[in-house]
């Protein structure tokens with residue numbers, strides 16, 4: 001079925017399209033059901049005119065090329081794509097519990113167990129990507145979805161690249177960019193380690209570490225690695241130690257992802273299944 005899905009010429013008549021799930025710069029995502037298999041998917045519909053105006057067709061091609069070949073429980077599947085006169089359609093895995101950033105906004109920040117569980121599963125997904133010479137380059141809450149069992153799914157490989165043809169142009173929001181990308185110098189897979197460190201901080205404190213009112217201020221704080229840990233919420237020194245080993249200016253000195261999985265904070269706090277289950281008490285009545 002998988003190989004069939006890859007070659008089949010899909011059209012909109014193959015799907016019953018349902019409610020909108022979200023919107024992005026170039027279009028919308030809809031809940032949809034493939035008629036023959038009754039398989040529920042997320043159908044991302046992008047407008048060619050907007051893609052053309054923003055000159056991101058090459059990025060979209062790379063997103064499809066890269067994501068369609070990745071198979072990992074913490075990476076959102078891209079089953080196939082098709083297009084018509086005006087639109088490009090991506091047939092994506094449906095993540096039943098929605099967007100992580102909304103969950104983070106609701107909770108303000110996550111417990112150490114939840115943060116460590118998510119960070120460990122993202123580290124495993126990135127080890128898999130880097131093993132295939134793919135760097136994501138845009139790891140941030142907006143690009144993470146939650147599956148039916150509570151597992152994290154990395155989505156939106158729009159900024160990912162095969163490390164053989166690295167590009168130096170600016171990409172993604174500033175908050176998550178490491179010094180070498182902000183300074184537009186050569187960068188490699190260790191950019192994802194930096195972004196995972198930023199994400200870990202935001203999971204625990206509710207804000208990214210170098211956030212500032214002005215872009216120029218954020219830029220300065222990133223290149224100086226002006227890392228501060230607020231007194232509240234209280235966070236374990238193991239967690240701060242891990243973040244401090246990831247947010248290192250010299251990219252070769254950042255904690256390697258396989259070493260991250262052996263860090264005491266991860267070993268102690270992350271659920272080995274990579275799935276965060278609400279403990280009894282936390283479930284709202």
Ligand SMILES: Cc1cc(Cn2cc(-c3c(Cl)cnc4nc(-c5cn(C)nc5C)[nH]c34)cn2)no1
Nearest residue numbers: 021022023024027028029042094095096097098
């Ligand atoms: C264009 C455009 C919009 C977006 C952001 N976005 C992603 C989704 C999405 C995807 Cl791709 C896959 N599964 C999803 N499941 C949800 C969801 C589930 N619940 C209960 N609530 C929501 C929301 N959204 C999914 C939607 N928008 N990227 O490019």
